[in-house]
Structures are given as structure tokens and as C-alpha cells.
Amino acid sequence: MIWQLDLIILVLVIVCAIAAINVKDLLSAAILLGAYSFLLCLLWAIMGAVDVAFTEATVGAGVSTVFCVAAVFHTTRRTTD
Amino acid sequence: MVNTLPALVIIVPLLAALVVAAAGFINKRACFPIAVGALSVSFLGAAALLVRVVNTGVAIEYRFAGWAAPMGIVYVIDHLSALVLVVITAVALVNLVSSKQTIDREFKDKEGAFLSLYVLFTAGLIGMTATGDAFNLYVLLEIASLSGYALIGLGKTRAPLATLNYLFLGTIGATFYLLGVGYLYIATGSLNMADLAAILPGMQNSGIVLFAFIIMLSGLFVKMALFPVHGWLPGAYSQSSSAAAGLIAPLTTKVTVYIMVRICLNLFSVDYTFHHLNAGDILVWVAIATIVFGSLSALAQTDYKKMLTYIIIAEVGYMVGGFFLGNRMGMSGAILHIVNDAVMTLCLFMAAGIFLWKTGTEERGDLKGLFGSMPFTMAGFVLAGLSIIGVPPTCGFFSKWYLVSGGIAAGQYAFVAALIFSSLINAVLFFRLFEISYFEPFADHHHGSDKSAGHGGAGAVIREAPMAMLVPFLFVSIMLLVLGIYSGRIVTNIIHFAIPAGVI
Amino acid sequence: MDFLTVLISRANYWAYIILMMIGLYAMIAKNNLVKKIVGMSIFQTAVILFYVSIGAKQGATIPILLHGHAPETGGNLAHAATGHGTAAVQAVNYINPLPHVLMLTAIVVGVATLGVALALAIKVYKEYGTLEENEINQRLRRG
Amino acid sequence: MKLIGKLTIFLCGTLLIVFANKFPDFGDPHSPAATHLSPYFIEHTMADTSVPNIVTSVLADYRGYDTMFETTVILAAGLACFFLLRLPEEEEKEIYFRHVPTGVTIRIEECGAAPEDSEVFQRIDSQWVPCDIIIRSTSRLLIPFIQIFALYVVAHGHHSPGGGFQGGVVLGAAVILFAISHNLRTTVAKIGEKSAAIMSAAGVFIYAGTGALCLVLGESFLNYGALAPILGTDRVMARSHGILIVEIGVALAVMSVMIWIYYNLSSAGKQDEGL
Amino acid sequence: MTMETVLSVKPFLAVLVSLVVIPFIVVSRTQNMRESWTFIAGTIKFLLVLSMLPLVLKGKSVVYTVVQIFPDLGIAFRVDAFGMLFALVASSLWIVTSIYSLGYMRGLDEHSQTRYYSFFAVALSATIGVAFSANLLTLYLFYEMLSLATYPLVTHHQDRSARTSGRKYLFYILGGSIGLALPAMLITYHFTGTLDFAAHGVMAGHVNSGLALVLSLMFLFGFAKVGIMPMHSWLPAAMVAPTPVSALLHAVAVVKVGAFSVVRVFTGIVGVDTLATFHINEIICTIAAITVVVASLIALSQDELKRRLAFSTIGQLSYIILGVGLLSASGMTGGMLHIAMHAFGKITLFFCAGAIFCATGIKNISQMKGIGRQMPITMTAFLIGSLSVVGLPPCGGFISKWYLVVGTIESGQMLLLLVLLGSSFLNAAYFFPVFYNAFFLSEPEMTFENRVEEAPIWCVVPLTITAGISMVLFFYPQPFLNLAKLAVQSINGG
Secondary structure, eight states, X not given: OOHHHHHHHHHHHHHHHHHHXXXXXXXXXXXXXXXXXXXXXXXXXXXXXXXXXXXXXXXXIIIIHHHHHHHHHHSOXXXXX | OGGGHHHHHHHHHHHHHHHHHHHHHHOHHHHHHHHHHHHHHHHXXXXXXXXXXXXXXXXXXXXXXXXXXXXXXXXXXXXXXXXXXXXXXXHHHHHHHHTHHHHHXXXXXXXHHHHHHHHHXXXXXXXXXXXXXXXXXXXXXXXXXXXXXXXXXXXXXXXXXXXXXXHHHHHHXXXXXXXXXXXXXXXXXXXXXXXXXXXXXXXXXXXXXXXXXXXXXXHHHHHHTOGGGOTHHHHHHHHSOHHHHHHHHXXXXXXXXXXXHHIIIIISOHIIIIIISOOHHHHHHHHHHHHHHHHHHHHTOSBHHHHHHHHHHHHHHHHHHHHHTOSHHHHHHHHHHHHHHHHHHHHHHHHHHHHHHHHSOOBGGGGTTHHHHOHHHHHHHHHHHHHHHXXXXXXXXXXXXXXXXXXXXXXXXXXXXXHHHHHHHHHHHHHHHHHHHHHOXXXXXXXXXXXXXXXXXXSOOOOOOOHHHHHHHHHHHHHHHHHHHHHHHHIIIIIHHHSOTTOO | OOHHHHHHHTHHHHHHHHHHHXXXXXXXXOSBHHHHHHHHHHHHHHHHHHHHHHHOOTTOBOSBOOTTOSXXXXXXXXXXXXXXXXXXXXXXXXOXXXXXXXXXXXXXXXXXXXXXXXXXXXXXXXXXXXXXXXXXXXXXHHO | OHXXXXXXXXXXXXXXHHXXXXXXXXXXXXXXXXXXXXXXXXXXXXHHHOOSBHHHHIIIIITHXXXXXXXXXXXXXXXXXXXXXXXXXXXXXXXXXXXXXXXXXXXXXXXXXXXXXXXXXXXXXXXXXXXXXXXXXXXHHHHHXXXXXXXXXXXXXXXXXXXXXHHHHHHHHHHHHHHHHSOHHHHHHHSOHHHHHHHHHHHHHHHHHHHHHHHHTTSXXXXXXXXXXXXXXXXXXXXXXXXXXHXXXXXXXXXXXXXXXXXXXXXXXXXXXXO | OOSOEEEOSHHHHHHHHHHHHHHHHHHOOSHHHHHHHHHHHHHHHHHHHHHHHHHHHTTOEEEEEEEEEETTEEEEEEEOHHHHHHHHHHHHHHHHHHHHHHHHHHHHTOSOHHHHHHHHHHHHHHHHHHHHBSBHHHHHHHHHHHHHHHHHHHTTTOSHHHHHHHHXXXXXXXXXXXXXXXXXXXXXXXXXXXXXXXXXXXXXXXXXXXXXXXXXXXXXXXXXXXXXXXXXXHHHHGGGSOHHHIIIIIIIIHHHHHHHHHHHIIIIIIOHHHHHHTTHHHHHHHHHHHHHHHHXXXXXXXXXXXXXXHXXXXXXXXXXXXXXXXXXXXXXXXHHHHHHHHHHHHHHHHHHHHHHHHHHOOOBGGGOTTHXXXXXXXXXXXXXXXXXXXXXXXXXXXXXXXXXXXXXXXXXXXXXXXXXXXXXXXXXXXXXXXXXXXHSSOGGGOOOSSOOOOOOHHHHHHHHHHHHHHHHHHHOOHHHHHHHHHHHHHHHOO
């Protein structure tokens, strides 16, 4: 485990998280959530939690994003915050 | 056979839920009997467990996958969990039996899914009660919560929004609990409750353990709707369909209180909770605030189902306050109230379901004339109301008896006053309903000027609910009396052993 | 230990706290329901990060034993007897697998909750035509 | 609300930070978490279950009971989405057809008679993207490989990262990909909601049923060792095989639930037009 | 208690019999059947109570435990002299009232008679239950049961005024019992560890003077049925009920249950010694004396006959409390005896009020001019009843008042003596206008143009009986007097 890499990804994760809840477009929020999950998946792979990383990649970055997009597709992209 | 009972109690409903889920798409008619059958088996199993535990006096341990305690997951059935198991299965069964018609009417095409979620919810609660593993509890909590969200979500028009709020707060609660388990794990390396209980006394001064305690309890408080975090409950419960409300309202908060009791008593010892942290005092005050707030808010409602939900909040305050009094009387009262309040709430919500079925609304004013047209239902409703008020010999009186005694013994007169205050408010609440259904529409039958020839009622035609709803309802309302009379015995034979010997 | 060391050596713990607070803030303070759901997702994954960090172990590898990884040493009789021919496996060499197992479950719970929450959000949108809470409340107040 | 939110996170954050200071060092091999339970799993997994992937053995055997409910949670979510969203099937107000030879789009209103779905007339969504040949072909090409990979993940979970859960999600994702690249109606025609629902229940049933079978064979629930006489192996291998069986159950359940949830979410319960 | 006890199921049966009969009342098809069930139950109950009388007179007590709820506390019955005295009054008057109900309800053709008779029966069960209860828990149970069972009776007319009165009734009664009596009971239980009634009370040695005083007052005001001011205003309000209800419940059962409970708690729980040591009895006597005087004064100003009677009841009830509060043997005997004597006197008066209403529809005294000539039997009975209530010979009321007066002299409370005598004078003053109006007005002032008949026979017979008994009790007060003396003996002596 390389702590520098760890740190960079952590920072990126936090940035993604903040972006996901602050972006003014729900579709972007969904995609940013996907990116967030994917970065976490990387983080876990680095930390040696391969099974968790695999699951997060399939579930968090994959299916969850699709669900979010599907829901946004059926509701609205518009948001005020 | 007996050795596998702890597994059967939960496995049978689980398998049945799966079969029902599939049967919902194949043969809808098979769903209901399977669900009822599974819950009956579960109920009988739970009753057998209770009898066995009471007779032998030893807790039963069941090892899943054959692994011993700290490695694998075990179920521990002791006096406390056996008692709560019986309550859960009985309430779920009775409510299911009585709501056949409601389910048919409200969820025509989705009967299978509803019943499957119903049974899953029950299974989740059973598991939460029986499990001896802190993480397993989280998983089962989520099962119960998720199926609960679904059951509540399909109700009246505002139900989805209310349920979404419930889901957010419920998730916060569950996640806090999970975080607490994580903190315990980081401090001890174990997940098994008995194992944790053995390790924790050695690290009472650890900050991690302290935080685990705080965050776990906060999570549970959110789940049980204690005062500052109660916001989700009234909306969610009052908007749900009556079949779902009859299951969820009596059980969710009570099982969460049970888990709080279990965690405080069996995970962090009594010594840690009450002597080391001295958590009792402040939490009793929170409970007092809950009781006062719940009662006053109930007073402000015109929708009787919403009123009932605020009463539930006040009752949560009873149990939490009683438990954190920290003496035997108070704890007995709290645990007894888990049982009694489950039955009382069930009775009230079944009554609300029957009223909704007959009148179609949940406004207070629409209860008028029901004493004439539905005398048996009203009799049961009066009994339930009296029980909530705390009139002997209904069961509500006796748990209140223990709670008040505990308050006096602990010198917490504010808690006693809050209990009495809430009883009086409850009296106002229920007699207001009784008045409406008894007096209105105002009659002018002095001197027999109208059709009242002296026979039965003010010439009212009796239009009772269907027998399938009425009979279980009356059964439950009679149980209120039976439980009341057996209260003392439940306490001396069961609850007494559930409280650690150190508590006086 | 100076400040920077503490900051870096426990970066994961700080990150989990920050993420958790971001999620919590979104759940409480955001106005849009889908935003709240996104916040909930972040909130839940923060705990997963926490658990996985518990499991981390310096100088250890992923928790999968390799076949024939080390030749039989026979040094430890007890292990040789139970070890099915494989060498004595040393716990310090492998990352703690238990938190991983727990987190698999938590991820699944997370996606399940997400699904149900989105379903509810769709229903809310159908009912009110908006996902903004203040607009919904206005609508409710108007009748 | 904003103020409450800020106050809450300030309070929680401070508490969390204060107490996080008391943690053992990050990655400390001598922390209680690393020394109390987990060494047992690491050191005994081969002897007990003959599964080198410790996560799999703990997941499906030592804590198999948790995992059964994890699968049930997924099923509950599928049921919940169906229960909340699914609408009774009713005729659409407007449906669109495309006359393939001419490329003309026909709108049929409520009273109109719809043509048969055939080579000539093709039912299309109201928001129809005409030229998706690249996406279609690529996904057609990819999907079989994705599915084979998923099966590998399921089957090879004993030895490498993966297992029923991950494999199941990937399998489900393959179907979802098909649905996205084609359209929902075609997918529903191939894997109906009914079969998805029954499969998801069946998947969990395989898991719970295996456990119950152990119960019937006189051992505790989920104790795969009891399956040894049936599988014709010793108890340790029986555990290994038992894990595989339940992983297959998990994969089946997860796959179909993912599909099922997708159906309901992407069409808001109509299962007609979708993403 | 050193007293000899006999185990018998009879007290339980006596309580149960009127409950058992309710289903029969409900399913009865005709009025006659319904009423005959009521009579059967009443007779059986009376006989059961009567059959225990010899035992009790021998100084024994009958005990029976129905169910043990807590290890040391359950629903249990114990029949002693005081309880027997009260039960005898209640059960005998029930029969008479049933006869009267027959006439009244039929005469006015009231609605919902099934409900009326059913709850009537429940109320009686509860009254007997209170009389026979062996501990405070049982007493509280039946007390609450009575409160709730009388609610539908009080609000029988189901109109707006009934609702208002019903609210007032519940507010005072339930508010008192839940808000004051229940906590007082639990605090007592906490400090003493028992709620069984004992001859000398159970508080001695367990509580200090402040707590004893607070608890005593909580009980006194908590059992609001006794109508001690300021917890009295439900009683006039409850007069909207049909007259038989007012008669039995508000002159006999309900208010006397209140008085009985208070006396029982003061003697059996607080204990006369505790009362005396901490001088609580003086405070109680003062409160009671104030109530006596004020209630009598208010009664003077009431024009509606039933309201005047109601305020008279409030005053008379305080005599009972006053008598017991004196703590002297004669005072307590007088107080207990007054339960019986006042019951027979007051019920006669209510019956008369009902009979007048039944026959003429008149409620106010000012309208009753000359009625005595049209309804001679009723008004003669009224005269006898009022004599008894005022405490003049040849009526039973004289005996109890005599004992009370002797009690005040014994304990040297001259001020209270003055109160007693003064209030008797007031009693006479508020009854006198009724006779004056009824008998002594000259023809032209009479309000009745047409000739008014006596009320139905079923109304007149009972009031004759009770008036008769009131007179008989003057000459032959032994059954009640002996019981009262026995009760006092066991409290003071033994």
C-alpha cells in the first residue's frame, strides 16, 4: 500500500462526494456518484480488500449508477441545490 | 426437535416468504394460507421456546453452520428474547388473520408481494430478537426496515413522501448502529455479544467503547422515535394501509426498545451503563420530554390514526424512561410494557382498520354513531382505550404500576408525574373519541318521541365489520384483560430472570 | 507524534469522518430528494470505508491463500495436523478478512436501500411533479 | 433545515474526530481487531472448508447465516420496488409504430387498432433514437463475454476475488446492458417479470433450502458438512461444495433481482417504455 | 388482623352475580324478561350478602382471593363489619331501585333500556366489589369500574347537556383517581410494601408526618366521588341522569363508594394512630366542616329539586368524613352509621323527586305549589325522608347524628359541634320550603289546574318502602349499629 496514492485517492473521493451533492444537475450527480464509487473501489483494492473492491465496482459504480440514472430519467434533472 | 426450534422459528417464515413471493406470480390463492401457516408454526415454536426456557431456566444457544460462538453466528434464546419472540409472532399472526379482506381490497395484484414482505418483516424482527451477534442484528434490522418501508410506502397519497423521510432517518439510525458495531469491533475484535460482554468490562475507560455506546444508542433512538428524532413516525404510520400499520406500529418501536435493553444489559453491562457512565438520569429526562411531547401532540390531532401514532411516541418514552430508571421495578415495567404496549397498539390499530373499513375516513368526526352501529367493535376499542389510559384490570394499568413504582423507588418524581400526566391526556383523548361515537349525531329522544320503543339502542341497525376482522379483534381486546391479570406472573416468572441479578 | 503524522497516518479515518458528514449534511439539509438519496449513499459508503480501514494490516497481503504458496515446513505440528498439507498459515501475513465480509453485506444493503429510495422518489414525483421538498410542502399546504 | 444540518454535522464530526484519536494505529497488526477473531479464520479456513479465499469461506460458511439474509435483503428490495412501483397493465394512450420499409413513424391514439408487431411494423418508444446500430452490435458482441466472465466469477469465487454476489451483479448488468442498448420491451419479452421474480425467490430458496436440508439431515442450519453423504465427499469438501451451491443461489437471486429492480425503476412500473 | 377468618367464595359470587346476568339482559327479547333478570340477580345478590351477615356479626371475616397478580398483592375480597354494612345498604337498595326503575323507565318510555339495565348491573357489581375488597388495589379496580360504568348512565339522554355533564363527571372522577389516588396508592405501596387493609393501618413507622399528610389529602381528594369541596361540582352536574340513576348512584352507590373508600383508606391504610399522631385528622375535619357548611348554604339557593338534593348530599357526605375524622369511638360509629341512614333517607327523597317528575314533569320547587294535596303518599314519604336527613326523630338519621354529636363532645371539638348543629338547622331550612309549597299554600296559588294523579304504582311502592325503612331504623337500628360498632371496635381495639 502506497500512502501517497492512498492520500490522492482519498482527496479525489472527497472532491467527488462534495461535487455529487452540490452539482445542479441530477444526472451529473448520479454520474459523479458513480465516479465516487469507482474511486472508493480503487481505494479498497489498494488497501487489499479485493472482494469489497470487486463488489463496489459492480454494485456501486455499476448497478447503482444505472438505477440512479433510471430514476432521474423518470423524474427530472432539475434541482435548485 | 427442540434443539432446532430456534432456527425453525425464523427459517419457516423465511422459506414461506420466498414461496409466497413466487406464488404471488403463479397462484395467488395459495399465498395467504402459506403465510398464515408459517407464522402459526413460528408462533408455536416461539411459545414452545418460552415454555422451555421458563421450565429449565437456562438460555438456549443455537449455532448456525455449526460454528461456536465467537467464530460463527449464534442465536441465544433467554427469558427476555423468548418473551419478545412470542409477542412478535402472535401480533403478526393475529393481524394477518384479521386483515385478509383489507389486503384483498387494497392490494389486488400485489397480494403475493405484500404477504411476502409482511412475512419477511416478521422474520427480520424475529431474527433481531433472537440473534446473539451484533452484526447479524444489523442485517436483520435492515431486512425488517426495508420490508417495512415497502409495506408503509403503498398507502394513502402522502405515504411515499412520509416513507422516504422514514427511510432517510431509518438509514441514519441503522448506519449509526453499524458504526457503533464497528467501534466495538475496533476495540475488541469481536462481534459476538456474549464475547463482547466478556471483553468489555476490562476496558471500561476506553473512549472507543464510550463512543460505541453513544452512537449505537443514538441510532436506536432514531429507530424508536425518541423525542428529538421522532419526526418520521407520525407521518409514516398514519399514512400506511391498515394491514401494514397493524403489523408495523405495534412491533417496530417495541423491538427497537428490546434491542436497547439487550445492548445495555447484556452487551455493555448494567455496571457500565448505570454506574460507570451514569447514563440513566439524562435519558430519563429525554424520556420525560418524549412522554410530554407525545401526549400534547396527540391532543392536537383531529385524525385519530395520527393521534394513535403520537401515543406510540409517548409510550416509547414510558419504556425508555422506565428502563433507564435503573432499578428492578422500572426495568420490569419497561419490559412488561414492551409486551403490553404491543398488544394495546395492535388492538388500537386493528380498531382503526375496522373503522376505516366501515367508514372510509380517519377523521375523528366520522366516528359518530358507531356505538350504535358497531357495539362489539366499540367495546373492544373502549377496552383498548382504557388500557392505554391505564385502568385496572387491563394490562396497561399494570405496566404503568411497575413504571410508576420504579419511578418512586428511584426518586424520579418527574417521571412519575409525566406518566400520570400522560394517562390523564390519554383519558381526554379517548373519551373525546368515545363521546363523538356515543353522543353524535345528537339525538332528541326524550320521552320516547322517536322510534326508540325501548328496545336496543336508539333504533340503530347493527352493522358490524366482517367476522374475520371482528373475531381476532375481540380476541386481542380480551387478551388485554388476560395479560393484565397475568402481569404479575409474567414479571415474576419471566422478566425477573431477564434482568441481571445485580439490579435491585 | 506531530500533527502531520497523525493527519497522514490516519488519513482513512479522517476521510471517513468527512465523507460521513458530507452524507449526513446532504440528508438533512438538502432540498432535493434525489440529492438526499445521493447523500445517503455517500453516508453508507463512509462506514464501509471505516470498516475496511479497520481491516488494513501493515505488511500483509490480500486474504486469499495461495495454493502451494509455502512448502511444508513441519515446524508447527499442530498446524501440520490440521492444515491439510498446506503450510502453517500465519495470520500476520494476511489482511483481516472479517471486515471485508461484513462490508460485502453492507454494500448490498446499501444498494437495496438505494433501490427502494429511488422507487419512492419516483412515486413522490408522480404524485407532486417535483422532487424539491419545499415545493412539495407548499403544494401540501395549499391543499 | 440547513442550520440543523450544520449543527448536527458539527456535533457528530467533533465527536467522531475526538474519538477517532483513540483508535489503534492504522494498519497495526497487533490491534484487537487483527488479533482476536480474524487469525482463526485465516489459519483454519483451509482445514475447515478447503477454500483458499478467506472472504468467501467466512462469507458463505462461518457467517453464512448473515449472507443468507444479505441475499434476502436484495430480494426484499426487489419485492419492495415491485410492490411500490408496479402499475396494473393497461393500454397506453398513445403508441408509436415504425413502418420499417419506409421509415415512417405512425402514432396510434387510444381508439385506434394497433398493427401486429412484425418485420414490417415495429413498435417503438415515444422517445426513440433511430440509429443505434453501433451500440446494438457492440453490446450484442460484448454480452456473451460478460456473461461468461460472470459465470467464471461465480464459479471461481473459492480461489479468487468474486463469488455469487459479484457474479450475480455482473450477470444482471449484462441483461441491463441489453435492455439499455435495445429497449425494455424486447428485454421483458425475453426475460419476463414473472420469471425474474420467481428466479429471485428461487435463488434465495436455494440458499435457505440448502441450509434447511442440513437441518433435515440432523445437523444445524447451514452446516454444509451434513451434505457429505449426499455429495459423496468428506465433510471438509462438502463444505466447499456447499459454499459453491449457495453461491450459485446467490448469483441467481442477485441477477434476477437486479433485472427486476431495473425493470421497475427504468419504466416507473409500467414495464413498457424504458430507459 | 387477629380476627378469625373464613374462606368462602361467597363475596366473589356476590360481586359476580350481577355481571353474569348482563348477557341475559342483553339478549332478552321483552321488557319483562329483562327486568326479571335484574330482579333475580338483585335477590341473589342480597341473599348472598345476607348469608354472610351472621358470620360477620360474630366478629369473623370472610376472605377469598380471586387472583394473585403480584406475589404479595392480588384481587382479593375480605368481608368485615364495615364492608358488610355498606354492602347490605347497597344490595338491599338495588332491589328497591330496580322496582322504581321499572315504573320510571316505563312511565317515561325511555330509550336504550337494555344499556341502562346492563350498566346498572355493572355499577352494582363494582359497588359490592368496593365494599368487599381486601386491599387497596382491588378497591381501586372496582372504584374505576364504577366510574366508567356510571358514565353511560349519567349521560343516558345522549344530548348536549348530558355530554357536558359527562365531561365534568369524568374530569373530576377519573382525574382524581388517576391523578391523585393512583400515585398516592403507589407511593404508599413503595413505602410500606403492602396495600392490604389492616386494622391499624400500614403506614405507621414507614412515613413521616409530611408524607402522611400529603398522602391522606391525595386520597381524600383523589376519591372524588366523596364530593369533598373543591372536588364536588360533578355531583350537581350529574343530576341530568334519569332519576333512578341519581337516586341509587348519586345518593347511594357512587357517593357512598367515595365515602367508603376514603374511610377505608383512612382506617385501613393510613391508620387512625397515624392520623392522630400527625394531627392529620384535624385538617380533614376542617375541610369536611367547611364542605358541610358551604354545601348547605348553596343548597338553600337551588330551585331545582334534584340540584338541591345534590348539594344536600355533598354536605351529608362530609358528615361521614367528619365523623371518622373525629377519631373518637362514637364519632366513627356515627360516621359509618350515617352511610346507611343517609342512604335510606336520601333515596326516598330522590324517589319522590322522580315520582313528581314522572307524574307532572316538574323539576323546580317553585312550581310545586300545592302538589302535596294531589300526591299525598309521595309527599309524606318526602317528609319522612327529609326528617331523616335533617336528623330528627322518628327517623334513622337521628341515630347517626346523635352519635356524631356525642363524638364531637367526646373529642372536645366544640366548634365542630356547632357546625353540626348549625348545618342541621340549615338542612331543615332548605327542606322546609318544599313542604310549605306542597302542603300549605292556599287553593288560588296552586299551579295545577288539572288534577294530578300519583305516579305509577311501581314508583310509589319503592318510595313508601324506603320511607318506611327510614322510620323503622329509628326504632330498630341494630343491624347497622352493631356492624358499625363492630367495625369501630376492630379499628380501636383488637
